[in-house]
Amino acid sequence: LLHHEVVPYPDDIRERLFAMFPPQRFAADELALLHRDIGEAIGAAVLGVLDRGGLDVASLGALVVQAPTIFHGPPAGGRDGVHMEIGEAAVIAETVGVPVVADLRPSDVAAGGQGAPLSAFVDWVLFCHPERSRAVQNIGGIANVTYVPAGAEMDDVVSFDTGPGNMVVDALVRSLSGGRLAYDDGGAWAARGRIDRGLLEYLMAHPYISRSLPKTTGREDFGQPFADAVLEEARRRQVGAEDLLATATACTAECIALHYRRELMPRRGIDEVVLYGGGAHNHTMVCALEEMLAPIPVRKHEEFGIPGDAREAVTWAVLGDETLAGRPANIPAASGARHRVVLGKVVRAHPEGAQA
């Protein structure tokens, strides 16, 4: 790992993207323009990161991209799922001047899978230990775990989404702050509140939580409509802002602990948890999780040599490298796919190279 940065999407792009999530409607020209503009934004971000990292674009062999998902629907009714990301890979290749691998999830979805968790392959590569069974837990918008039992073969790996990560808390913070705040920094707001048991039960009754494996979730389950329903329920129960956030924060930890007890501990146990993702910065969330899982140690991804904030990028780089080598990198046991598949679409940069 030479350099890493998190570069947020420009506000304009975020707003146009969020205005396209169902049930909102839009026209094909707005879609196509955003498709191009996201490509340009990703390309520009990459050039900026290379520049600030003192890296020459000529040292870059390829770029692996996870563009924003505009819709994800799991397999249902005997039909394969659907997954669509926007951000034109040809524009990224043109902007940066290197080959691009994009659209990794749709390949697994086309093979009957959930398109996730793709990180399972990389969790297995990075964290397989001869004697320790590990739960590698990512808390992003959605929280997902990869269980890598001691001495695991690839087929022993279990991976699924445990439920909401920061998505619900973030949406509540945006609402409760009138749009001023995007997330609960460090979990400080939630730390001032107390968990409301009744409201927590309401949250934990979400049907995703009791569904059997394999399973994944997303904005369609825990997006704005769900957050709005939670806000309404909190008002009905007269639960104030601080207690509401404390409860939603605890819900993420509770979902994780519940799935560990039900799905993972009965296998080969859990010797340690490896935590990363935005939620790893939320002290309130992490403390709740440690309390629920004690005495199992909750270690940070950083301790293993890769900063948690760089992990998503490392995951994608490893997966795309498999693609360029012509090797499949999904784990059917984790995603539910019918078979292994070479992930993604490859765009060659133009022969002269934009930057080279």
Add this chain to the structure above:
Amino acid sequence: LLHHEVVPYPDDIRERLFAMFPPQRFAADELALLHRDIGEAIGAAVLGVLDRGGLDVASLGALVVQAPTIFHGPPAGGRDGVHMEIGEAAVIAETVGVPVVADLRPSDVAAGGQGAPLSAFVDWVLFCHPERSRAVQNIGGIANVTYVPAGAEMDDVVSFDTGPGNMVVDALVRSLSGGRLAYDDGGAWAARGRIDRGLLEYLMAHPYISRSLPKTTGREDFGQPFADAVLEEARRRQVGAEDLLATATACTAECIALHYRRELMPRRGIDEVVLYGGGAHNHTMVCALEEMLAPIPVRKHEEFGIPGDAREAVTWAVLGDETLAGRPANIPAASGARHRVVLGKVVRAHPEGAQA
């Protein structure tokens, strides 16, 4: 060429696609579902064609796909253009079990081009003659020409859209028949009418026709809104159905002839025209063109060993083969791109092969 067929999209897919053309609005879930379903429809069509052609899928090295365009916008205001096709290539690769090359146009658009005409490269490969300057004319929904002067190098090739092909006539036929007819079979309906000079002038005043090269057009210029305006104008002028169709049919030929006179003849002349596309079956349109261009012979693509109806597929196969070989296949002088570019996105089929 071992076998070819034209397989129409299922009615359901056509209807859902047409309901997404601007200014109509739709939601991301409808879009993503159609993206998958078009992929499945293309995959199923390919399997059907192979089956009816007595061809084994194992004999197929790759599939090159031109999926439906949901929006195309040319470069404007110093910004590159936009081009978006839907039909998930990963689904096609999964269904057929061979690698897929898709999304060829967006690569040229990302390099600042119009994304068209990509057929120019293949016109040059097929029709370059040491002593004859040729205009290779395709009349599809839009009509486009590739001018291959005698002994042309690639950079001598000129290619652009001459204007509407069958798009306007088809739309008028649908309206005038109350949706019963999709096109004017053989040009028989138009043959019963007479050209209305005033209405023809109205049609020829479309700003695309006077624009300078390079240029391409599409549904955004000559789609349903334009056809509706033409219908309204015809009503205002009290031009009946037969005369309206005769006039719209002549308009396609007039656009072609006008562009030949203005853009091509002043170069190295035209010794013969090579005609293909749906419009080549419209006798009224072909006769009008022959009359306008006499004494230049208008020859059919078939005479050169490739049936006109197979030409689009041959074009795409040749272009995709260049992609798989890592060679660029756009012609910047034709498309307006800043440079040559390897076209498209490559999806590897899964290693086991769905059908193999």
